[in-house]
Amino acid sequence: MHHFEYRNGELHCEEVAVKAIAKAVGTPFYLYSHATLKRHYEAFEGAFEGLDRMVCFSAKANSSLAVLALFARLGSGLDIVSGGELYRGLKAGFAPSRIVYSGVGKTAEEIDYALETGIFMLNIESPEELELVNQRAKQMGVRAPIAVRVNPDVDPQTHPYISTGLKKNKFGMDRETAITVYKSAHAMENIAIKGIDCHIGSQITTAAPFRDALLRLKGLIEELAAQDIPIEVVDVGGGLGITYQDEAPPEPQEYGRAIREGLAGIDARVVLEPGRVIVGNAGVLVTRALYRKAGEAKDFIVVDAGMNDLLRPSLYDAFHDVRPVDESLAASRVMADVVGPICETGDFLSRDRLVPDVRQDHLLAVMSAGAYGFTMSSNYCSRRRAAEVMVQGDRFEVVRRRQTYDDLVAGETIPAFMED
Ligand SMILES: *Cc1c(COP(=O)(O)O)cnc(C)c1O
Numbered sequence: 249m250h251h252f253e254y255r256n257g258e259l260h261c262e263e264v265a266v267k268a269i270a271k272a273v274g275t276p277f278y279l280y281s282h283a284t285l286k287r288h289y290e291a292f293e294g295a296f297e298g299l300d301r302m303v304c305f306s307a308k309a310n311s312s313l314a315v316l317a318l319f320a321r322l323g324s325g326l327d328i329v330s331g332g333e334l335y336r337g338l339k340a341g342f343a344p345s346r347i348v349y350s351g352v353g354k355t356a357e358e359i360d361y362a363l364e365t366g367i368f369m370l371n372i373e374s375p376e377e378l379e380l381v382n383q384r385a386k387q388m389g390v391r392a393p394i395a396v397r398v399n400p401d402v403d404p405q406t407h408p409y410i411s412t413g414l415k416k417n418k419f420g421m422d423r424e425t426a427i428t429v430y431k432s433a434h435a436m437e438n439i440a441i442k443g444i445d446c447h448i449g450s451q452i453t454t455a456a457p458f459r460d461a462l463l464r465l466k467g468l469i470e471e472l473a474a475q476d477i478p479i480e481v482v483d484v485g486g487g488l489g490i491t492y493q494d495e496a497p498p499e500p501q502e503y504g505r506a507i508r509e510g511l512a513g514i515d516a517r518v519v520l521e522p523g524r525v526i527v528g529n530a531g532v533l534v535t536r537a538l539y540r541k542a543g544e545a546k547d548f549i550v551v552d553a554g555m556n557d558l559l560r561p562s563l564y565d566a567f568h569d570v571r572p573v574d575e576s577l578a579a580s581r582v583m584a585d586v587v588g589p590i591c592e593t594g595d596f597l598s599r600d601r602l603v604p605d606v607r608q609d610h611l612l613a614v615m616s617a618g619a620y621g622f623t624m625s626s627n628y629c630s631r632r633r634a635a636e637v638m639v640q641g642d643r644f645e646v647v648r649r650r651q652t653y654d655d656l657v658a659g660e661t662i663p664a665f666m667e668d
Contacts, residue, residue, distance in 0.1 A: 250529045251281040252613065254575040259613055263642040266534055266573045270611055273635050273646060275536040276553035278622050279613075280315060280647075282640035284530035289322050292522055295504030300517040302368075304348050306486050307333040309523030309619040310531070314638050314647035316340035319526075325368070327486070327521040331358040334365060344368070348483060348519060350397065350447065352377075352418055359384045359392075369393040371445040371483065373420055375429050378439070385438035394433060395443035395483055398426045398468060400461040404449035404487065407564050413448030413461060420446065423468055430477050441477060443519070444469060447485025450524060453497040455506035458484065462510025469514060482511060483519035490528040492616050493567045500525070524619040531618025533558050533634070534573070535597075537610045538589070547584035549606060554588020555595040556628040558614060558621050562594040570597065572604040573611035580605040586612070590629050622648075630656055 251262045259266045261281050269279065293303050304325035307316065311333055316326070317340040325346030326337040337347055347367040352374065354362075359381055362370060372378045372394050385392040399420035404411050412419045421429060433439045448461050462484060469479045484507055489497040498506070511518060535553035542548075560566035570586055572578050581602040588595045597614055606612060625633055632651035637644055 249287065250284045252284075252532055252615070257575045259571065259573045259575070261532075261639040261644075264639045264644050266613060267611060269637055269639075269644055270534055270536070270573070273637060274650065275534055275611070276551075276557055277534050277635040277637055277650070278531055278617065279534055280312075280527075280531045280618060280636070280638045282318065282638055285315065285318055285527060285618075286322065288526045288530060289319060289324060292500045292520075292526060293322075293324075295500035296507070296518065296520065299508070299511075301520065302346060302517065303520045303522065304346065305526060306521045306523030307337060308623055310527040310621070311336050311623055312636055312648060313340050314636070315527065316342070325519075327523075331355075331361050334358075334361055334367070338365065348395075348521070350445070350521075356380060356384060360388070363388055363390055363392055367393075369395050369442045369481065369483075371395045371397045372429065372433075373397045375421075375425065375432070378429055378433055378436075382433075382436045382438050391438050391440040393440045393442045395441075395445040395481060396421065396426050396429050396433070397445045397447070398423065398465060400446050400448065400464040402448055402457050402460045402464070404452045404457045405454065406449045406451045406487075406489070407566075411449040413446060413457075423464075426468065427471065430472055431475070434475075434477050441479075443481030443483055443516070444472075444479050445483035445485065445519075447483075447521065448487055450487050451489040452487045453489040453495045455498045455502055458487070458503065459506040459510040462507065466510070466514055469516075479514075480516055481519055482514060482516045483521065484510075486521040486523050486525075488522060488525040490525055490616065490619075492528075493569065497525075526619075528619035529616050531616075531621060533614040533617040533621060535612050535614060537606045537608055537612065540607050546600075547582060549584050549586045549603065549612075551586055551588060551597065551612060553597065553614070553634065554590040554629075554631065555592065556590060556626045556631045557588070557634050558597060558617055559624040559626075560620055561597050561599070562592070563624075568597060568617060569615040570603050571613045571615060572606055573613055577604045577606055577610060590631075627651075627656060632656060
């Protein structure tokens with residue numbers, strides 16, 4: 249359920265006409281619905297009512313300050329994977345005590361930053377990382393709260409690039425390694441064992457893998473308890489999928505039931521790290537058709553947004569529905585590729601599909617672009633990053649201005665020695 253609908257023949261975000269925003273802001277831009285973000289967060293959080301829980305929104309899905317600030321105000325915690333995300337999270341108003349930090353490659357600098365900030369816990373992904381965290385904590389004279397990320401080896405049946413809980417993936421540790429790591433952590437003066445963590449992948453569209461992963465964790469928790477290592481927190485990660493095309497992922501309630509089943513018999517606080525399911529369908533990318541080009545094999549609609557703006561189609565061959573902003577254009581469809589201006593054959597937003605038969609200057613909305621959209625964007629081909637706009641009711645505001653050419657070269661210098 250989202251708030252992007254046609255009204256009087258024109259696509260609206262809540263009560264604002266997309267065309268009016270395009271006129272004021274230019275294209276391309278990301279557009280987020282405040283009501284949808286709020287509703288998705290509340291529906292998700294509500295699915296765990298009665299549990300001792302902390303929902304930590306996963307920053308990498310959408311880390312724009314306005315979006316983060318909304319979740320902070322709704323009482324969410326934050327799941328981060330870098331020092332940069334920690335910085336953003338603090339700027340957006342998250343309490344350090346509601347921030348969890350995952351990721352296989354935390355640097356000493358990032359670990360120091362997290363420890364100084366006093367975050368809720370660091371999810372440890374390797375024995376060497378544990379050593380480093382202990383060392384940094386010692387230097388700082390603190391005890392680092394940690395969880396160990398376990399790789400439960402369950403197949404989430406998703407795209408191979410976003411499955412993270414298989415033996416062959418780089419994330420977490422197998423059961424044996426995890427036990428060894430817990431034992432060494434237990435003996436370390438500057439480590440406080442808090443929890444256990446797993447995250448098995450993303451865009452998962454059935455509930456079973458989540459339950460299976462937790463059942464595997466449960467065995468481990470019991471084994472640790474037998475060795476006097478109590479687990480107070482179970483971080484179940486994120487990964488719940490959304491509908492891009494015709495997927496039918498579990499509703500939050502069903503997901504909630506699967507998590508409850510998996511956790512049955514475990515007396516612990518649960519941490520959840522949803523990303524995509526909250527923001528995915530709460531954002532669209534609005535772009536303008538620049539040219540209609542008849543190729544020899546097929547037609548192309550060249551638009552002003554490219555893979556630097558929305559990478560998912562190029563990276564995962566991901567499906568994003570493409571809708572005309574003017575509803576009258578929705579009925580006639582044509583087999584064409586919607587492509588960007590980037591000099592790569594992989595630069596497409598939609599390929600080999602029926603798309604609206606649009607001409608020069610028509611506006612298109614690339615749907616379901618709220619997650620892993622702007623966060624994955626780049627300046628490739630020296631293209632300025634797009635603007636971001638948030639709508640609430642009948643109001644809209646630019647929450648990130650479009651980059652300028654000056655922004656593109658900010659921080660760069662031509663070395664003095666080249667003048668010699
Ligand atoms: C990316 C990520 C998430 C969020 O995943 P979604 O599929 O967007 O819900 C949660 N936890 C960790 C550790 C992640 O890396």
